Amino acid sequence: MKKTATSVAGALLCLFFEDSKDECKKKGRLPKLAEHSQQMRRRLKCRVLLTGLVLATGIFTSPNAVAQQAVEKHTAVLLGERLPSILWEKPFVVYQNGKYHTESLSKYKGKIIILEFWSSSCSGCLKGFPKINALQKQYPDRLKVFTVNTGGLRETIEKIEHAYSLLDKDTRSLPSIVNDRLLRTLFPFRVLSSCAWIKPDGSFYAFTPSEMVNEHNIDQVIAAEMILEERREKVRAKRNKASDEK
Template identity: 35%
Template sequence: MKITIYNLYKALKSKRALVILAGLFHMFSLSAQTPRKDSGANGSNPAQPVMLGFRVPEEFWSREFNVFENGKYIKQTLKKYRGKPLILDFWATWCSSCITKFPKVDQFRQIYGDRMNFILVNSFDTDTEKIATILTDEGAGGQPTKTASIVNDEYLKQLFPHQSVPIYIWLDEYGRLQASSTANFLNDYQIHAMVERSKGGKQ
């Protein structure tokens, strides 16, 4: 009788232990699947800044951006800019010195054609009507700029952090960050040098 009671006690104790273990396992499973507010698992984790000499992430080319081009807004990726040097021109509607540089960028686009890519990037403004007005009327000394502009950007500013504009981001044909410069660095000599390097550059 004593042996039976003891065996029953052991069995109950064992079942209780299993229930506790099962409960703990379930609790940790839920904990592992529920993201913390700071974990970034909800997709809001900021992009890591690109270091000098390193390539942009693959998402840079595949991510869809809101782009103003040829007088209208469209959704598009940067895939068509891949494989050639690219300059990102960060600007804002309140930055008059940014806007007065648009004709310079348009001129370089005309000179270098498909050997060099340029795109404007606005990471500061949310008023798409105001942006469109500047790009079509006020920009380029009263002439619409011919250079496309990414608008409502957050991602690119995370990749290339900056507080003031204009800022120019120079990427080589492999998407490696070569420089982050002010407007003074944006000249024919520097662009020509980058285009020439890309002809015989090694991956």
């Protein structure tokens, strides 16, 4: 894009600076007042066009602005809908065990993913973290839990870190996605400690209070997925049989 913009800018410069001062000197004359005024008008016109070119091509668009534009393109996900690819591909900033790293959700496709929204001022959220951390360990191959702090006017990194420091050492291993707007856009919540459930097939399954994240409900989702997988396997077997007979 930059090469294209440079080429167009060069063409504009050549177009509007036909009678430069150097060219006039080569011709043995200095530009007259009328010619000078004409050149000034050309320069002004060229600057206006170049400004439009920069705005149109987005040469100086910052990475944060691009990310914000990507978020604004998406709306809330409806129950039963497949999640957009940006959710799987985006590298989220994750706070875990006192350290930060980036991680995408794509590696957890095929598992139940639960996102619990919280803030550092929500004492009830913090009290519930040990429970969901224990469930995470109970279903290591079936379940992945993230707490999600979407930030806010009063939220700071220092407050998030302090809140996690109050947890026991084992619960600090519970990963928390921090300072993120995309998840709040996709899953707009009204109450903290709300949990978004994502099924193994990548669809939005439910929005529940954290109290409903329990062994019984997780087992129900797993059982339903096993039934669906059995049906899919039967369909695949029939298709393969029909293909072999042909």
